[in-house]
Amino acid sequence: MIPSLPIGEKKPIVKIENVVASAVLNQRINLFDIVNSFDESVIEYVPEQFPGLVFRLKKPKTATLIFSSGKMVCTGSKSEKQAIRAIYRVVEELKRVGISIYNKPEITIQNIVASGSLPGRIDLEKCAYTLERTMYEPEEFPGLIYRMKEPKVVLLLFASGKFVCTGARKEADVKQATENLYKQLSELNLLY
Secondary structure, three states, X not given: OOOOOOOXXXXXXXXXXXXXXXXXXXXXXXXXXXXXXXXXXXXEOOOOOOOOEEEEEOOOOEEEEEOOOOEEEEEEEOOHHHHHHHHHHHHHHHHHOOOOOOOOOEEEEEEEEEEEEOOOOEOXXXXXXXXXXEEOOOOOOOOEEEEEOOOXXXXXXXXXXXXXXXXXXXXXXXXXXXXXXXXXHHHOOOEO
16 A cells, blocks of 8 residues: 655656567467458458468557457557456457457456556666666666566656656556555655
């Protein structure tokens, strides 16, 4: 839980930027059938460059890679629910044009990327010495890499107070990681 703050003080802000979900249909799919059924504004398929077909949706605005093995990877959604909805929508669109899909997709959230900011600046030098599982080489990269144990995520911390969280598999993990980070940095006087 985020420690109580004096009235008027800001709280951490966090925003989900991208959710990556994979799906398995447990059947093979002829990608050329999809190419012949959809407009180029919806799909992109260049097998000489990449074995997957890109299926774009406008709502929710996502891109789903479809492979002939029946595996799919959806990117671009802003929530777990939206990613799941996008995969079901792609499957429905395929069925609508006569592509036979026999099984319900088995969907797994693979990664959630979020960005955020803490109320204050972060002393990255002190963080590097105080927190475990960090890597900080300012001459190589301006951020500190912090591998949080619980929840298991990777955070990129910047002196400005901004951060990026990656590796979460649930939105609740992003929230918990933000709360844990803020609590740790506050208790260790690493925020100013």
